[in-house]
Amino acid sequence: MNYDIDKIRSYFPVLKKEVYNKPFIYFDSAASSQKPVQVLMKEEELHNEYYGNIHRGAHYMADKATNDFEGVREKIKTFINATSTKEIVFTKGTTESINLVASSFCERFVAEGDEIIVSEMEHHANIVPWQLAAERKGARIVKLPFNDSGILEIERLIELISDKTKLISVAHVSNVLGTINPVKEIINIAHHSDVPVLVDGAQAAPHVKIDVQDLDADFYVFSAHKMYGPNGVGILFGKEKWLNEMPPYQGGGEMISEVSFEGTTFNDLPYKFEAGTPHITGVIAFGAAIDLINETGLENLTAWEHSLLEYATAKLKEIEGLRIYGEATQKSGVISFNIEGVHSYDLAMLLDKMGVALRSGHLCADTVMAHYNIPGCIRISFGMYNTKAEIDAFWEALNKVRMMF
Known part of the structure; x- marks a missing residue:
């Protein structure tokens, strides 16, 4: 080594x-991880040399910031082996990424009497959003248990899945137990019943190799601040087929194509889910953290x-x-x-x-x-x-x- x-x-x-x-x-x-000098220096460089709002300015500063911001989206696509930058949505953290899916996916695909399977070992951020969505839609949360050794009872999953199951949400790595869950196996079981899976990768992304194509994950979420990057930056990977069908999570600038009082048309992916000015500094500095992980x-x-x-x-x-x-x-x-x-x-x-x-x-x-x-x-x-x-x-x-x- x-x-x-x-x-x-x-x-x-x-x-x-x-x-x-x-x-x-x-x-x-x-x-939350400590921050290396590479990240701290990138934040300082941005504000000292070329800060500007992205995607909308017609001047040097805005263009430079936009290019660097979108360059990080490309780095993340490569880091997790996504097929397209259209599948990489910036949020303010893992929690918001899960809430986005819980709100938008459930709005479109979940109805009264449906079920969402969530594992027993989840962080509150991967339980409460589903409970709120289920309450709104009249759906039900179903628990996938783990044993005393901290291992999910995967053999129970097949019997828990029914024609009412609309989604499964599970941590890649438990924040308490440290267990690396067999998410590829879970996804394979779920997909045999045409059930999509969200993987909470907050505790996995800094430590284990992530390949969303190999996993065949429908959604994969994680945060920059656990990966030696700034806080206030999260990632939502979502397959295009789902993101295209899901309604926007928030309304505002950037997520629109045209607005009139007669109606609004929405922007292309991934911008459809990125309303308002994002954490520009944080995203660009996150790129330096990804570089450090790759170099190491x-x-x-x-x-x-x-x-x-x-x-x-x-x-x-x-x-x-x-x-x-x-x-x-x-x-x-x-x-x-x-x-x-x-x-x-x-x-x-x-x-x-x-x-x-x-x-x-x-x-x-x-x-x-x-x-x-x-x-x-x-x-x-x-x-x-x-x-x-x-x-x-x-x-x-x-x-x-x-x-x-």
Whole structure:
């Protein structure tokens, strides 16, 4: 594995900070990743040299910004192997991308009595939008369960699908369990019954290779801020056949062709779903993050993070009274756990004082917490910049905290 961790860490100035006079250890990339200098410099360059509103100005600044903005759409198309830039819609995040599909797809294709299958391990952002849409349309949400090891019960899917099923929505990678779900198999099963599938790739896009053509995904969504890019930028991939049939999500500038008081005609894809001025700076800076991932090599990045996952898992299992939630064979760099007799919030607060940033609580996944009958847990999650030395320091800090209780 050719992985220059020192070089990669040099791109992230925040990692040189101290917190409470302790070296800063960032184990919360699943919530949001840190930003490299390439992204920060691209944002500064845009505002210092050529900012302008895109697609509508007839001057140099607008043309330059438009070309760079659309260049990132092309990069994303290549990154996920979409067939056309028409299939790449910019949103403000994974959450908005899911809400867009839940609103527009359900408006067109879901009727009273229909069903939408959603897995039990989903983030709230991939449950609530479907509940709202189902309530509007008189439809019903059907749960695809997972077992105690954190593995979806795929064998149940065939019996759950019926002629009432209009869509299946599932995470590629669980934000709590780290499970890499067999989404290609899920899509294949669904397509045998002509049911489309939305894949929430928020936790997958920074860590595993995505090929939407190989997966045959109907919709695939993810966010820039979990991929070392700015917040406020999301991606919706959708097959043209669906996007053409779906009504616009929002009305306004850019998404129109012609407007009169007698009626409005809509713009071509993907602009039909991009009402108003987008996050121009964020999208263009996201291109620099994609470049960094490509230069590092996604295979190298995946292998590095997997080595961290294996190392940290083995270390954590040495601690008496610690339970890990999610032990699937196929996992991404996420470990969620509790220590018997220690509240997750107390643990997180004390670890923070030792310089370790991690996540605690229900992790925006109440249904997962309910499955294990716990109020919350601790989560550590890795990015391209983490090291085994950081895991060692975390392990020592964790043992010190455990001895306090």
